[in-house]
Amino acid sequence: AQKITQTQPGMFVQEKEAVTLDCTYDTSDQSYGLFWYKQPSSGEMIFLIYQGSYDEQNATEGRYSLNFQKARKSANLVISASQLGDSAMYFCAMRLLYGNNRLAFGKGNQVVVIP
Amino acid sequence: DTGVSQDPRHKITKRGQNVTFRCDPISEHNRLYWYRQTLGQGPEFLTYFQNEAQLEKSRLLSDRFSAERPKGSFSTLEIQRTEQGDSAMYLCASSPTLAGGLGDTQYFGPGTRLTVL
Numbered sequence: 637a638q639k640i641t642q643t644q645p646g647m648f649v650q651e652k653e654a655v656t657l658d659c660t661y662d663t664s665d666q667s668y669g670l671f672w673y674k675q676p677s678s679g680e681m682i683f684l685i686y687q688g689s690y691d692e693q694n695a696t697e698g699r700y701s702l703n704f705q706k707a708r709k710s711a712n713l714v715i716s717a718s719q720l721g722d723s724a725m726y727f728c729a730m731r732l733l734y735g736n737n738r739l740a741f742g743k744g745n746q747v748v749v750i751p
Numbered sequence: 752d753t754g755v756s757q758d759p760r761h762k763i764t765k766r767g768q769n770v771t772f773r774c775d776p777i778s779e780h781n782r783l784y785w786y787r788q789t790l791g792q793g794p795e796f797l798t799y800f801q802n803e804a805q806l807e808k809s810r811l812l813s814d815r816f817s818a819e820r821p822k823g824s825f826s827t828l829e830i831q832r833t834e835q836g837d838s839a840m841y842l843c844a845s846s847p848t849l850a851g852g853l854g855d856t857q858y859f860g861p862g863t864r865l866t867v868l
Binding site: 640671673678679680681682683686727729731736737738739740741742743744 | 782784786791792793794795796799806807809840842844855856857858859860861862864
């Protein structure tokens with residue numbers, strides 16, 4: 637079974653600064669995908685970025701980038717130039733290519749951006 | 752291009768009552784998922800449909816829970832004889848089926864927040 641670990645306490649970050657959110661995962665499968673979602677206080681889960689286990693390049697989407705270290709089984713999210721609207725919970729998730737279609741989520745990281 | 756929609760957004764019910772939630776996926780997405788999220792936790796998988804077929808069910812989905820997706824379009828999640836432990840956010844997601852599989856990003860709706868008194 638997949639396991640996602642997000643253990644950082646709530647984080648405060650200054651507006652326009654960068655922030656890194658840690659995510660480690662555990663699986664014996666070689667084929668998997670890693671996802672990051674943002675959940676503001678309204679509750680909706682917003683897809684941010686995806687990294688496939690065979691992708692050689694780290695994924696980037698605008699101000700979001702994923703620092704993928706396969707040997708360490710880590711998939712940290714970097715948000716550059718933080719904005720007030722980035723204040724939210726951030727969830728790391730994994731899906732296996734074979735076996736099932738479910739996303740396994742971590743417990744999330746709370747980010748508060750201060751002006 | 753509308754996203755995933757869920758109805759109602761909030762539901763308050765008394766213990767023992769039945770409740771039903773509806774999810775409308777992104778049009779042409781043939782996969783639909785239900786998750787449950789309790790306070791301070793990440794979402795947990797409940798069940799998954801491909802078109803009208805329910806292909807996976809979590810052991811979290813007790814006999815009091817039933818989900819349907821008639822005609823492979825919208826889906827309903829019913830909880831019978833609700834208990835206080837059922838209080839949670841119920842999230843629906845949909846995804847297309849792409850070649851390769853790994854890139855099947857799941858797009859979530861706004862959720863239905865259930866409170867059982």
